[in-house]
Amino acid sequence: MELILRKAQENEYRAIIHLLASNDLPTADIYEKNITLFVGVHGSEIIATIGIETYGNVALLRSLCVKEGYKNQKVGEKMLSYLITLCKHENIEALYLLTRTAEHYFLRHGFEKITRENTPLHIQQTREFKDICPSSAVIMCLKL
Template identity: 30%
Template sequence: MVVLNLIDAGYAGLIAALRAEGLPAPDAGRYFSADLYGAVVGYVGLEGEGRDLLLRSLVMLADQQARGLGRRVLAAAEAAARDLGAARLHLLTTTAEPFFVRNGYRAADRQAAPETIRLTREFAGLCPASAAYLTKDL
């Protein structure tokens, strides 16, 4: 079972994993290490408060990719979001749209995003306008 553990956004392992995948450094939100049998296999973040949260930077360590663990980390992040009171997750991606669609996310119109999501730094400027915007009701 994948377990999420809250970590500091400045954690060196998180920063290194994000850089390795060309993802921006964490700037806001809660970040988690994804642990399997006590070993870190990846990282994921959740940003915001309330019913709409932004899924940030789901990244698997290089030696853990293509093992089906990303799906398990995503499920753990969705459970954590529900525990925080979220009813819907939002995300932006330039590379992983097929993965998220296979896991129940649907393309959405960026202009229809809730204001709390549109005002995040990732939404407002870190991700290019060409990034796919996807949502999933929890």
């Protein structure tokens, strides 16, 4: 399967919001200035998305999501690898995430669980950390 990975265009945000919402992932703040979204496109269809919220040399991974019918085809891994490579190129030293459902997936890809207290202040001040994700969400980190 041919998959094109690239930065999302503003006219694609509606499709991204639909994809995120259909997978019970947050959409409330995706237009904020520190958030950049990327898409995986097969043919003319957006089949995956991932985002990053950047604060200096740390970043928050936002909503890795693959469309139903394309799961279990390594699309998520390709999206994550793309984002990690981008982070390294941009001198991001650590990538954080919050999850309610994908802890085991991210453990397999080198992320480690951390406590809320050990999360950098910039990440603690994000809407996702403070308001969007419940306090029961698992916080994870990947040192780059």
